[in-house]
Amino acid sequence: MSHALRLASGLSRTYPWVSSPFIVSAPMRVMSGPALAVSVSRAGGLGFLGPGVQTQDMLRDLEETASLVQDLRTSSSVFPSAVLPVGVGFQLWADDLDTAVAGIGRFKPCAAWLFAARDGSSDYDRWSRRIRDASSGTQIWVQIGTLAEARGLLAGSERPDVIVVQGAEAGGHGRAKDGLGLFTLLPEVVDAVAARRIPIFAAGGIADGRGAAAALCLGADGVVMGTRFLASEEARISRGYQGEIVRASDGAVSTTRTLLYNHLRGTMGWPEEYSPRTIINRSFVEHQAGRSFEELKKCHDEAARAGDAGWGPEGRLATYAGASVGLIHGVKDAAAIVHDAQEAVRERISH
């Protein structure tokens, strides 16, 4: 077997139900709910719950997840009993640590994915310590988008169990200005982290087995897909939004990073290092043409009341998505997404 396909032994001990290559569904805020996360883990990947509108929402999602997993345990022994075979994601600048820790302590998710700290590695250290105190079986995953962030993590007092390297093609929030794609960023981080033997996962622009295989060749131990899972049967997403993921092509041109849609939705306060990638529609086109924010906001709010019709090239609503949209041509169930990607990887890099 090619060494790119071999799971790091620590990973196969910690996540024994996961098959190689290691496929993860990203913790997309609100949209990655229990149905998606459990389907991905059941298919031999690792599913993450996304942050909720409020941290408190995570508790409801964890409770539902635990119930779904309990149903599966009665018919199969694939999942270990000590942890919930699903991870949870937090945006550190916005989420409440005490509430997060309470949920983690009670439900023991196998992993906590930390992202977007306001104060960099000191925040990651603080969250990591509290989470580990509450649940020793919960692994700490930290998402970064630059080599400097990777170095900051290595200099911190808490060693992350997994580092997720996110490239510039990623949808939703990522580095606003100092990020590039995975082609050079990923191997540079792999080299910088090599001596510490921390597994590296790749995210951003991966939507099928081709991208997954490429990331493994660049040195990743596993891959994360986000946008691809927005077009899954299990995603907690509006039909209009999902239709746009399937429709859009030419991701380098049809998506852009902008804070406009955050502001139209009333989302403020993200640390300035981040901005989200979104599919371009009327709101952005007219913003570029100079239309006032007040007018755009009025049109946006009207579109929000229109439901699914508010998305689309002539729509107004936020359509956070990665540049991989042009590789996604239909809605599939999450298990098929995992299995199709795994098979395509094996065709490319196994014997």
Add this chain to the structure above:
Amino acid sequence: MSHALRLASGLSRTYPWVSSPFIVSAPMRVMSGPALAVSVSRAGGLGFLGPGVQTQDMLRDLEETASLVQDLRTSSSVFPSAVLPVGVGFQLWADDLDTAVAGIGRFKPCAAWLFAARDGSSDYDRWSRRIRDASSGTQIWVQIGTLAEARGLLAGSERPDVIVVQGAEAGGHGRAKDGLGLFTLLPEVVDAVAARRIPIFAAGGIADGRGAAAALCLGADGVVMGTRFLASEEARISRGYQGEIVRASDGAVSTTRTLLYNHLRGTMGWPEEYSPRTIINRSFVEHQAGRSFEELKKCHDEAARAGDAGWGPEGRLATYAGASVGLIHGVKDAAAIVHDAQEAVRERISH
């Protein structure tokens, strides 16, 4: 053998001396001279001569190349006799078609790499026809950086023999604003071109076998390295410049796209779709801080007189390079670059 490692049969007929995986040295303006191009082809890759300061310079380079190849032919029969086993690159907006065609007709390079047309696919069609009339054995390679350009080529009257897809990490001139990395761009172009069966080569951000293997997994038939070959013994480059390629790290942050250095050097007229990626030094830092162009130009011209000392973090001179600089840690001879990359690819994606 993994299908990602199998050379398209047309490629192995046309370039019989090339071994799999197919590695190309990019036609970097002035810096890719006869010594580099011939070394790469001799090592089982395909070397390209870069455009000269003037198109006329290409004739001298072709003459020297022909002489180097003649010496090799006497000791080996690896190269076919009908063509020169080296390609030539042109920037269409700047190069003179009549001069280019005269050189191609006389020296029969195996490939002509066309880039940066001012009028898009009609220019490529015109150059392609003239080149094919002058030398039927010269294959036409066209470099693009967006899906729209790929579609434009397919709609043109002349079918290119090879399409080179350049991602945003590339050094030197590439798409100024509408480009992204290869992770999503490359498979989207591969899908768009699939029905036409035109081989696709990947460029931009590839500096070792990891990136080469990744590009092959994403669907490329071969890979192009530029910056990596700037740090070769054979590159026609100043020592100070080359030292910077080796020194620089964190390519996503230490390089940027800017027209500043073009203007400092007096290079004007590039079509507005393009700008070059360069390693950041004092000129750019002070430009960002608001120092006037006149003052920067004066400092730049002084630095130019200082020779090798004009490069470096405190230097002033243009240091065009890709974001892969952080993956390049030393100067190697071109044959070692080709062989090391090929071997690392085989470790990753062959059985």
